[in-house]
Amino acid sequence: MSKRMLPKRRLENVGLTLTGACVALVALIVVTLIVMVAQQGLSAFLVDGLDFGQFVTGTSWVPSDGKFGALPLIVTSFGVMLLSTLFTLPIALGSAIFVVEVRPGFGRKVFQPLVELLVGIPSVVYGLIGLTVVNAAMRAIFGEAAGTGAGILSGAIVLAVMILPTVTTLSIDALAAVPNQYREGSYALGCTRWQTVWHVVLKSALPSLMTAVILGMTRAFGETLAVQMVIGGVEKIMPAGLLSPAATLTTALTSGFANATTGSIQYHALWALGLLLMGMSLLFILIIHLIGSKGAKDRG
Known part of the structure; x- marks a missing residue:
């Protein structure tokens, strides 16, 4: 082995050691x-x-009072998460289609930033903003039924705005990753732009869109501060409706400690x-990996 190769080998070993240490850390x-x-957490069941x-x-x-029933917190957490996703998904998907398929120049340079x-x-x-605008809007729209305006619906609206950039950006990347050959083949068969987007692009990008x-x-499930300010913080009983003040798992944690x-x-x-x-x-992370693995097998 030449003398010139020795420093390179040592440098490679140092790099492998450092990267291995980072992974281990x-x-x-x-x-x-x-x-x-x-x-x-298990001490509550095994010790207490x-x-x-x-x-x-x-x-x-x-x-x-010694009552530790977490079902209201679980139901509220899932309710706020699902509602915010329901509000966000059409907007994010429509924005992604606009950026990638309709006006890519304007979308990439102006809208996406x-x-x-x-x-x-x-x-x-x-x-x-949720405390001063969304809660006030709830009072104006629903009147006395909304109380102070704080509730599950207000929390879902604020969360929908918060997760919108994440879902939109990832959706744009998912649609942009679809090969242009798919679109060209669809156009060659006489399909319109919307037919191509609906039947070809969205179907091909479905695993990435689900991710x-x-x-x-x-993100919505783990958000704390913004939700705590607009949802009301009432955690004693099951929420009676979307306008009822409630508490999520994260808000109960921050206020309880x-x-x-x-x-x-x-x-x-x-x-x-x-x-x-x-x-x-x-569990959510596991689902993401399963979807990614399935998408890789389908493309293969």
């Missing part, structure tokens, strides 16, 4: 977080004797909520 952090949350079935299905969350600017706006700003939607749902004593059953119950929240996030 990230893996250690992830495992540590999972173990820590699981240890604290909290019944898991009652915890998941109970309809009253009043820690001061404007959408991406929304990502940099802090959550507290969205919360303030974009699920990533948006994951301020009054929880370390090592108490309330403290561990809040960690159990965190464990439940983490489990749902991991």
Whole structure:
């Protein structure tokens, strides 16, 4: 082996060592977080004797009275997440079609950068806008039925705006990744632009579009501050409707830890909520990987 090859080999070994150390560090952090949350969360059931079935299905969350029924928080979290996704999806998909298929020049140079600017706006700003604009609009539209305007519907509207840049940007990338040969083949068969978009482009990009939607749902499911400012924070009972004040898993966590004593059953119950929240996030990530694997097999 020549002397010139030795420094290159050493440099390569140093690079492999550094990258391997980075991978090991990230893996250690992830495992540590999972173990820590699981240890604290499971203590509510293994140490404090909290019944898991009652915890998941109970309809009253009043820690001061020893009631730890998380079902209202779970229902509200999923309700806000699904509603915000329902509001966002048509707008994001229509915007993506406009940018990629209708006006790509204007879309890429003007519209997409404007959408991406929304990502940099802090959550507290969205919360303030929701508190002053969305809640006021709810009172103006629904009158006394809306109460203060805080509720599930207000939270869903604010979240829809917050996840719109994520879903839109990923949808644009998904449509742009469809090979032009597919479009040209469709046009050659006499299909119109809309027929090509509907039957060819969207169908080919479906796995990536589903990934974009699920990533948006994951963001919505874990959002805290903005939702806490507009949803009302009432967590004792099941919400009676979309206009009812309520609380999500994340808002209950942020408001509950301020009054929880370390090592108490309330403290561990809040960690159990965190464990439940983490489990749902991991489930969403697993679904994304499954969709990606299926899409790769279909393309293959």
